[in-house]
Amino acid sequence: MHVDPIGEISHDPLARIGLLMLAIITLMAIFAPLLSSYSPHDYTGEIFSPPGMDHLLGTDSMGQDIWVRLLYGARTSLVVAGAVALLSSSLSVLVGATAALAGGLYERFCMRIVDAMISLPTIIVMILVAAYLRPSLPLLILLISAFTWPGGARIVRSQVLSLKERMHINAARTFGAGWRHIVSTHIIPDLSPIISALMMQDARRAVFMEAGLAFLGVSDPMVISWGKMMHQALAFTYLDVWQWWLVPTGLALSATLIGISFLSCSLETAMNPRLKKDHARDNVRYG
Amino acid sequence: MLSIRDLKVSFGKTQILSGVDLDLECGECLALVGESGAGKTTLGLSIMGLAKGSSTGEISFQEKNLLALSEDELRQLRGREMAMVFQNVEDALDPVQRIQDQIAEAITVHRSISTKNAMDMALKHLLSVGLNEEKARLYPHQLSGGERQRVLISMALVNDPDLLILDEPTASLDALTKADIIRLFRSAILGRICIVITHDISLAAALADRMAVLYAGRIAEMGRAEDLIRDPRHPYTRGLIRSYPDMTTTKDLQGIPGRLAHGLSGCPFHERCTQRIDICSKIMPPQIEKDGRLIACHRGGIVPLLEIISLSHAFEANYVLRDVNLTLYEGETLALVGESGSGKSTLSKAIIGLHEPGRGQIILEGSRVIKRDAAFYSRVQMIFQNPKESVSHRMNVLDAVLEPLQVQRKGSHEARLRRAKEVLDLVELPIDDDFLKKYPHQLSGGEVQRVAIARALSLGPKLLIADEPTSALDPSVQAKILKLLMNLQEKMGLSILFVTHDIALARKVSDRMAVMHKGRIVEEGATNEILIHPQHPYTRRLVDCAFGRYGMENAEIEMMVEPGPVALEKYC
Numbered sequence: 001m002h003v004d005p006i007g008e009i010s011h012d013p014l015a016r017i018g019l020l021m022l023a024i025i026t027l028m029a030i031f032a033p034l035l036s037s038y039s040p041h042d043y044t045g046e047i048f049s050p051p052g053m054d055h056l057l058g059t060d061s062m063g064q065d066i067w068v069r070l071l072y073g074a075r076t077s078l079v080v081a082g083a084v085a086l087l088s089s090s091l092s093v094l095v096g097a098t099a100a101l102a103g104g105l106y107e108r109f110c111m112r113i114v115d116a117m118i119s120l121p122t123i124i125v126m127i128l129v130a131a132y133l134r135p136s137l138p139l140l141i142l143l144i145s146a147f148t149w150p151g152g153a154r155i156v157r158s159q160v161l162s163l164k165e166r167m168h169i170n171a172a173r174t175f176g177a178g179w180r181h182i183v184s185t186h187i188i189p190d191l192s193p194i195i196s197a198l199m200m201q202d203a204r205r206a207v208f209m210e211a212g213l214a215f216l217g218v219s220d221p222m223v224i225s226w227g228k229m230m231h232q233a234l235a236f237t238y239l240d241v242w243q244w245w246l247v248p249t250g251l252a253l254s255a256t257l258i259g260i261s262f263l264s265c266s267l268e269t270a271m272n273p274r275l276k277k278d279h280a281r282d283n284v285r286y287g
Numbered sequence: 288m289l290s291i292r293d294l295k296v297s298f299g300k301t302q303i304l305s306g307v308d309l310d311l312e313c314g315e316c317l318a319l320v321g322e323s324g325a326g327k328t329t330l331g332l333s334i335m336g337l338a339k340g341s342s343t344g345e346i347s348f349q350e351k352n353l354l355a356l357s358e359d360e361l362r363q364l365r366g367r368e369m370a371m372v373f374q375n376v377e378d379a380l381d382p383v384q385r386i387q388d389q390i391a392e393a394i395t396v397h398r399s400i401s402t403k404n405a406m407d408m409a410l411k412h413l414l415s416v417g418l419n420e421e422k423a424r425l426y427p428h429q430l431s432g433g434e435r436q437r438v439l440i441s442m443a444l445v446n447d448p449d450l451l452i453l454d455e456p457t458a459s460l461d462a463l464t465k466a467d468i469i470r471l472f473r474s475a476i477l478g479r480i481c482i483v484i485t486h487d488i489s490l491a492a493a494l495a496d497r498m499a500v501l502y503a504g505r506i507a508e509m510g511r512a513e514d515l516i517r518d519p520r521h522p523y524t525r526g527l528i529r530s531y532p533d534m535t536t537t538k539d540l541q542g543i544p545g546r547l548a549h550g551l552s553g554c555p556f557h558e559r560c561t562q563r564i565d566i567c568s569k570i571m572p573p574q575i576e577k578d579g580r581l582i583a584c585h586r587g588g589i590v591p592l593l594e595i596i597s598l599s600h601a602f603e604a605n606y607v608l609r610d611v612n613l614t615l616y617e618g619e620t621l622a623l624v625g626e627s628g629s630g631k632s633t634l635s636k637a638i639i640g641l642h643e644p645g646r647g648q649i650i651l652e653g654s655r656v657i658k659r660d661a662a663f664y665s666r667v668q669m670i671f672q673n674p675k676e677s678v679s680h681r682m683n684v685l686d687a688v689l690e691p692l693q694v695q696r697k698g699s700h701e702a703r704l705r706r707a708k709e710v711l712d713l714v715e716l717p718i719d720d721d722f723l724k725k726y727p728h729q730l731s732g733g734e735v736q737r738v739a740i741a742r743a744l745s746l747g748p749k750l751l752i753a754d755e756p757t758s759a760l761d762p763s764v765q766a767k768i769l770k771l772l773m774n775l776q777e778k779m780g781l782s783i784l785f786v787t788h789d790i791a792l793a794r795k796v797s798d799r800m801a802v803m804h805k806g807r808i809v810e811e812g813a814t815n816e817i818l819i820h821p822q823h824p825y826t827r828r829l830v831d832c833a834f835g836r837y838g839m840e841n842a843e844i845e846m847m848v849e850p851g852p853v854a855l856e857k858y859c
Contacts, residue, residue: 166676167671167672167673167676167677168676168677168678168679168680170641170671170677171669171671171677171678171739171742172690172694173640173641174639174640174641174664174667174668174669174743175664175668175690175691175694175695175746176659176660176661176663176664176665176691176694176695177690177694181693181694185690186679186681189681190681
């Protein structure tokens with residue numbers, strides 16, 4: 001069955017809400033300089049000033065504008081999300097698909113590496129690595145990607161293994177098609193639902209991990225991150241300041257995560273007819 | 288004895304006989320078969336010296352060259368030494384004479400004998416062909432067709448000729464009369480040289496020892512009648528037999544494409560032949576005799592397209608194919624039958640290369656298949672069971688049909704488009720843009736299977752492997768798809784390896800049948816013979832079940848506490 005994912009999800013309320021949330025966060029990140037009159041690193045004078053006309057969400061313990069930092073923090077989150085999604089899912093597809101297609105020793109080797117990576121305790125390894133290397137945004141992206149791709153590789157491999165046995169791929173082989181043709185005209189298009197779901201999942205995990213690591217203190221001091229903001233805010237919970245420091249940051253982080261989740265959920269439903277109630281009959285081919 | 292050397296007869300500019308060689312011993316009966324216009328009757332008339340056209344060559348009979356004799360000398364021979372029973376029983380008798388008088392006249396022409404004696408002899412002959420005295424006094428129009436035929440036979444035999452030529456002797460008779468006449472002929476041809484000209488293959492089989500297939504004035508194939516019918520080796524002979532309904536025929540009748548034409552260069556049959564090569568249209572093929580069979584074909588008769596020699600295949604330690612030997616000829620359908628799990632699909636996938644075969648050889652058109660390259664796949668194609676799975680749901684009709692051409696990088700885009708439309712037309716699908724843009728889920732199962740067939744045909748294959756091609760379709764669609772495959776076979780000379788578990792289906796589409804059981808071919812042969820006389824116990828069970836006989840003797844799984852090794856080996 002031929003599906004048009006964009007057309008399908010445009011009618012789904014879940015997807016609309018998710019998209020709306022993500023759109024707001026994205027717009028905030030893109031237009032950060034226009035939406036604020038301060039630089040996020042500037043000391044604006046007073047510390048712990050409550051929200052007002054000068055400072056939309058007040059200022060923090062360093063006298064920096066919380067609203068401005070929230071906007072620039074969105075940039076960090078989205079950059080990490082996008083970069084990890086691309087890097088990690090490409091790695092997943094590369095390793096998973098080649099393992100499934102090539103088979104043999106290569107496949108076993110790849111899959112054992114995947115197993116090993118999955119069994120590593122992510123947070124501890126990251127903290128250790130960050131302790132030895134100077135934490136920076138690119139390093140963080142690499143690190144998160146390094147820990148998210150193995151799960152995806154497993155999924156892609158199993159999917160390609162089942163795709164490989166599909167009749168239309170066998171048929172293409174009987175025309176004398178090489179693997180290049182089969183991969184580009186049959187496997188990649190059939191993998192697209194999986195790949196997009198994978199990217200969504202990677203993005204969500206990346207946002208969460210970046211915030212988490214920053215919260216734990218593993219981050220570049222110059223990078224503005226929601227995790228770090230929450231960490232700093234927590235130190236001052238005895239003051240009223242948490243109401244406009246901790247809560248908006250937490251809400252922004254949640255909105256991003258929920259937005260991505262909603263969108264990925266809706267996309268998966270649209271592209272995987274098995275999850276659709278009204279097309280119970282045509283499911284087989286999506287397996 | 289009669290011997291004909293390089294006999295050529297032409298009417299005006301048309302050459303009807305172009306070099307016929309025949310040798311007939313006394314007591315031998317030869318059937319001449321072929322389509323109308325092949326020159327059968329002309330050959331008979333030429334021997335009798337009655338052919339109108341100009342003849343060259345030599346017909347020697349009783350040490351005389353008949354072509355060199357004068358009309359008088361010929362007349363002396365006709366009726367006495369050689370006689371012909373003509374095709375048209377209506378015209379061959381004089382309507383104003385009683386039949387006894389006509390026969391007596393035939394006697395007096397050649398012998399000096401009194402009229403009384405001649406009349407007596409005539410009556411005796413009429414009695415010997417089963418007519419009585421009353422009938423002998425009647426006029427031809429008062430007799431039935433069968434009786435008139437008897438009169439003609441007795442007239443031909445009355446002077447005890449050495450050579451008897453029967454031209455379509457039973458064409459207008461009903462089955463019972465025909466049987467009587469055939470019995471009569473059987474005794475009449477004893478001790479004589481006999482030539483039966485007919486297009487009725489069952490008559491030829493009943494009367495003749497040898498059979499010669501005439502095509503456009505040349506002998507295409509000659510050999511023992513039985514062998515020729517059971518195992519035709521010339522494509523034309525096979526075409527004739529396929530188009531002739533017989534009580535044991537199981538496959539649907541198929542014709543021969545095109546029409547007979549005289550005066551073509553090269554092999555006269557090349558335009559209608561599906562296995563022609565370049566040389567066929569240039570040089571007349573020589574008649575080569577091998578194993579008592581004379582064949583005029585550059586390719587030595589019907590070529591084996593695919594040969595499988597002791598092929599084995601195992602999934603890990605599990606042998607799925609054991610020592611399989613199989614030959615598939617050009618233009619025939621071989622049904623591969625057997626229960627599920629017998630290795631049918633594995634065999635077909637091993638041939639096409641979806642499974643790497645273990646041991647053994649696969650030979651395609653005489654050369655061993657080692658690497659499956661573009662050239663291999665443009666000769667061998669496959670149709671799969673479920674069309675909706677074998678055609679990608681992401682491809683519309685046009686994309687699907689274009690795919691093989693794109694994979695093999697054949698021609699320009701326009702040429703591919705043309706070819707795609709051509710094959711879609713061949714499988715009787717519309718070729719308008721609206722249809723070309725449709726996706727498989729917008730089409731019916733039968734339509735998608737047609738698309739899959741068109742796709743397989745786009746590379747112009749010679750061998751089509753059809754793995755249960757209709758089992759996902761409902762019966763009426765199945766019938767149409769099978770008809771389509773048969774028509775394509777007739778048109779293109781496609782060989783089809785038809786994999787199915789449905790014997791009733793295989794019966795209708797296949798020329799030959801191979802029965803698979805536990806990875807082995809346990810029986811192989813002509814479909815009708817296998818169905819009538821299955822040899823192997825497993826085949827017998829399959830056929831019994833297909834006929835709906837579900838007796839206990841057909842049960843493989845018996846209710847036993849312990850299935851011993853004997854029970855398991857029962858049908859191996």
